[in-house]
Amino acid sequence: MRNTLTISLFLLFQNLFAQDIALSEVAQISVITCAPSQDELYSAFGHSAIRVYDPELNIDHAFNYGVFDFDQPNFYLNFTRGHLLYKLAVQPYPRFREIYLYYGRWVHEQVLELSQEQKQKLFDYLQWNARPENQNYLYDYFYNNCATKIRDVFKEVLQDEIEFDGSFITTNYTIRELTDLYLKEQPWGDLGIDICLGLPMDKKATSYEYMFLPDYVELSFEHASINSNGEKKSAVKNIVVSNPAYNPSTENIWPHPWILFGIVLLFISAITLRDLKVKKVSKWLDFILLFLTGAIGCLLFILWVATDHHAAANNFNLLWAIPFNLPFAFLIFRKRKITSQYFAILAGITLLTLLLWPILPQKLNVFLLPIVVGLVMRYFTNYWFSRKITYG
Numbered sequence: 079m080r081n082t083l084t085i086s087l088f089l090l091f092q093n094l095f096a097q098d099i100a101l102s103e104v105a106q107i108s109v110i111t112c113a114p115s116q117d118e119l120y121s122a123f124g125h126s127a128i129r130v131y132d133p134e135l136n137i138d139h140a141f142n143y144g145v146f147d148f149d150q151p152n153f154y155l156n157f158t159r160g161h162l163l164y165k166l167a168v169q170p171y172p173r174f175r176e177i178y179l180y181y182g183r184w185v186h187e188q189v190l191e192l193s194q195e196q197k198q199k200l201f202d203y204l205q206w207n208a209r210p211e212n213q214n215y216l217y218d219y220f221y222n223n224c225a226t227k228i229r230d231v232f233k234e235v236l237q238d239e240i241e242f243d244g245s246f247i248t249t250n251y252t253i254r255e256l257t258d259l260y261l262k263e264q265p266w267g268d269l270g271i272d273i274c275l276g277l278p279m280d281k282k283a284t285s286y287e288y289m290f291l292p293d294y295v296e297l298s299f300e301h302a303s304i305n306s307n308g309e310k311k312s313a314v315k316n317i318v319v320s321n322p323a324y325n326p327s328t329e330n331i332w333p334h335p336w337i338l339f340g341i342v343l344l345f346i347s348a349i350t351l352r353d354l355k356v357k358k359v360s361k362w363l364d365f366i367l368l369f370l371t372g373a374i375g376c377l378l379f380i381l382w383v384a385t386d387h388h389a390a391a392n393n394f395n396l397l398w399a400i401p402f403n404l405p406f407a408f409l410i411f412r413k414r415k416i417t418s419q420y421f422a423i424l425a426g427i428t429l430l431t432l433l434l435w436p437i438l439p440q441k442l443n444v445f446l447l448p449i450v451v452g453l454v455m456r457y458f459t460n461y462w463f464s465r466k467i468t469y470g
Contacts, residue, residue: 099205100198105132106189107197108318109228110140110175111296113183114260119267122260124292125178126225129171129187130201140174141204142167144224146217164217164224168208179322187318188299193306196236203235219275219389220253220290229289229298239305240313244285246301247294253389254279254441256291265335265445272443273374274381276393280440335445343448350459359463364456365407371453372404394440397431398450400424410460418464425457 112125128141145167178185192200206212217223232240251259254272257279261268288294302313346367349360379401381390403424410417432450435442 101132101201102134105197107200109188109299111186111292112178115183116263126228126292126295138171140169140171143227162217163214165213166208182322182325185320188314189316191311191315200235225292225295226290228295242298242302247285252280253283269335269443269445273395275389276391277440278389339448343452346452350455368403368407371399375399375401394438398428421457421461425461428454
């Protein structure tokens, strides 16, 4: 959702914002929604912004909450810990719009039905929010992003004067399912999100929470009402649609996870059959599997307990990506008694995970099934050999 194609032009407007500006009667304030794009993971969800347009004062600004600064102190550490700061950038709207059209993405503008007083209050708030000391905010994937900020600005400024009617939403999606809708063409991105983010993503989203997605911000304003000059009106007065001159095709050069993981499962199956035939375990394969799943498990555990990525908590992927596998990978070469007991535990946990897969509280990504089946196969094979045959 973030707009990395543009940078903050706030400094160009600093002198302008240093003084109060009274909007003219012809001023308009609009909600801007930009189309999703499958070029990058972050662009797959679309984007939102606010436009302030006053032709008499030569004002045409896009207030964009989707910008971050790579040069902020400790950027990568803050990103890892979930302390990433985004900021409100002010950009010339024609330039903002043109960038999206250039990359083949439509732009919808919902001109709002606002009184002069409401327009002025919103503009004053946006000017205040764009000051250097106020422009940063702590980003959250689902609860504080470029889309939810649009909703929150209007609620904070207009309060009871704007009313969102969520009755038009008839689906009962979880946050994860809503995310999945936008990642059908990016299976690897979908897989990465499903692995890293845990049970909080599987809560049923309220109509208000649907608005972490720009499309639902647009729909929510379409169904919203505003009390303007003592009269309740539809929030949207007019819609301006800008379509790109062309729609670029997105070429996915990566093999689908089903193909790659299917090949991995076939490879594990072939090695396992060979091991049973020659009565000797391929320890190198088990080392790789234990090391990789253990490393992933350690990462997931750290995301859960040592960061502020709240959506990474209570991650059921730890049922197959077990952190203890990382140190245990180095023990399979020497401690036979321990390996027998540990492989028995691993076999039981992963088999139970497979059996309960459809009813687990957290929806695990189905692309992982071949990997988990392969793990079950290797764990049972190792348990059998550690009990019956010399491990060597």
